Amino acid sequence: xxxxxxxxxxxxxxxxxxxxxxxxxxxxxxxxxxxxxxxxxxxxxxxxxxxxxxxxxxxxxxxxxxxxxxxxxxxxxxxxxxxxxxxxxxxxxxxxxxxxxxxxxxxxxxxxxxxxxxxxxxxxxxxxxxxxxxxxxxxxxxxxxxxxxxxxxxxxxxxxxxxxxxxxxxxxxxxxxxxxxxxxxxxxxxxxxxxxxxxxxxxxxxxxxxxxxxxxxxxxxxxxxxxxxxxxxxxxxxxxxxxxxxxxxxxxxxxxxxxxxxxxxxxxxxxxxxxxxxxxxxxxxxxxxxxxxxxxxxxxxxxxxxxxxxxxxxxxxxxxxxxxxxxxxxxxxxxxxxxxxxxxxxxxxxxxxxxxxxxxxxxxxxxxxxxxxxxxxxxxxxxx
Ligand SMILES: Cc1cc2nc3c(=O)[nH]c(=O)nc-3n(C[C@H](O)[C@H](O)[C@H](O)COP(=O)(O)OP(=O)(O)OC[C@H]3O[C@@H](n4cnc5c(N)ncnc54)[C@H](O)[C@@H]3O)c2cc1C
Numbered sequence: 329x330x331x332x333x334x335x336x337x338x339x340x341x342x343x344x345x346x347x348x349x350x351x352x353x354x355x356x357x358x359x360x361x362x363x364x365x366x367x368x369x370x371x372x373x374x375x376x377x378x379x380x381x382x383x384x385x386x387x388x389x390x391x392x393x394x395x396x397x398x399x400x401x402x403x404x405x406x407x408x409x410x411x412x413x414x415x416x417x418x419x420x421x422x423x424x425x426x427x428x429x430x431x432x433x434x435x436x437x438x439x440x441x442x443x444x445x446x447x448x449x450x451x452x453x454x455x456x457x458x459x460x461x462x463x464x465x466x467x468x469x470x471x472x473x474x475x476x477x478x479x480x481x482x483x484x485x486x487x488x489x490x491x492x493x494x495x496x497x498x499x500x501x502x503x504x505x506x507x508x509x510x511x512x513x514x515x516x517x518x519x520x521x522x523x524x525x526x527x528x529x530x531x532x533x534x535x536x537x538x539x540x541x542x543x544x545x546x547x548x549x550x551x552x553x554x555x556x557x558x559x560x561x562x563x564x565x566x567x568x569x570x571x572x573x574x575x576x577x578x579x580x581x582x583x584x585x586x587x588x589x590x591x592x593x594x595x596x597x598x599x600x601x602x603x604x605x606x607x608x609x610x611x612x613x614x615x616x617x618x619x620x621x622x623x624x625x626x627x628x629x630x631x632x633x634x635x636x637x638x639x640x641x642x643x644x645x646x647x648x649x650x651x652x653x654x655x656x657x658x659x660x661x662x663x664x665x666x667x668x669x670x671x672x673x674x675x676x677x678x679x680x681x682x683x684x685x686x687x688x689x690x691x692x693x694x695x696x697x698x699x700x701x702x703x704x705x706x707x708x709x710x711x712x
Pocket of ligand 1: 450451453485
């Protein structure tokens with residue numbers, strides 16, 4: 329229960345939690361640590377209804393809701409990481425089309441994404457352009473009725489399994505040398521070569537790939553030429569807080585596991601939960617989780633209300649929840665002692681899975697840059 333949520337949102341959360349326990353947990357056990365989206369997971373997510381809150385009703389979704397995206401990720405991330413990644417990418421690769429797509433593009437792509445019949449991805453990062461997105465080197469040159477794209481993308485989640493994606497490339501011209509534009513690309517277009525699957529510390533479908541003379545019809549330009557940077561940032565504004573939600577879900581599972589273990593594991597003749605050092609660890613975890621939950625829900629509500637400070641709150645939620653979850657999961661491993669570092673233990677898996685969340689969709693340091701810029705702007709406004 330959480331005082332910030334409506335009765336309908338609480339019911340949605342309960343539905344997601346039931347799906348996670350009844351469907352995803354057994355699937356996770358069966359599939360193990362996977363670095364692609366097998367048919368069983370694809371089908372399960374397709375029928376889960378979890379993609380609904382990512383899309384407007386008129387394109388087959390349940391109505392875009394940041395709160396519900398966060399609730400869905402919170403419910404599933406700690407249970408089956410690869411399911412959470414797939415859900416997140418359906419948002420990152422779909423939301424730019426919701427924001428900037430023409431009616432024809434929306435009708436062509438969104439219903440299939442909302443139904444989970446097609447999987448998508450978000451291709452922004454490059455070897456030389458990580459935090460510094462504007463350093464992007466991939467180019468898109470107009471040529472007849474197409475753009476010809478050449479370059480390289482790195483760390484693209486769902487990159488192996490996705491059927492399509494939104495790809496960002498430089499469209500420099502004399503009047504706008506820094507221009508970046510967005511394109512809807514399909515895996516069937518010749519020139520998209522997934523040549524390197526990256527092996528992360530935790531299960532993740534993630535690739536680096538070369539784009540070699542990829543001819544994208546001009547009809548697949550997403551938004552205006554030069555509008556790509558803003559579109560990428562707007563997309564991250566929505567999805568960033570949901571990274572916080574995923575972290576929160578992982579921390580919650582770590583707390584449940586730790587509490588159960590501490591109550592049953594006895595040393596020196598009594599359960600370790602009775603030692604104050606263990607009890608205080610559990611209490612610290614609970615406090616961090618409740619604080620993270622409040623920040624995530626607040627950011628999501630601000631987004632749903634189109635509050636101008638939503639971006640600021642999204643960064644705060646992402647930063648705090650991912651850092652807090654990392655601290656919680658580290659304590660969970662400590663409470664489990666040797667058992668906590670055995671491969672296959674839930675907290676061992678979470679310890680590996682939580683780490684990348686402090687890096688992707690803007691590192692902790694980049695969130696601090698965004699938060700500090702917001703504070704400076706506010707101070708300037710007050711003095712002018
Ligand atoms: C698991 C995973 C999944 C990902 N999925 C995707 C995806 O689907 N699509 C996609 O496009 N990208 C994806 N990424 C890429 C991710 O967004 C980048 O890794 C991230 O933005 C950081 O970029 P970088 O790795 O190049 O690090 P760098 O930018 O090189 O940063 C290295 C260090 O320098 C610090 N730093 C950099 N600039 C500053 C600054 N101005 N001030 C203070 N510190 C700074 C960083 O905080 C970091 O600690 C993914 C990454 C991971 C790990």
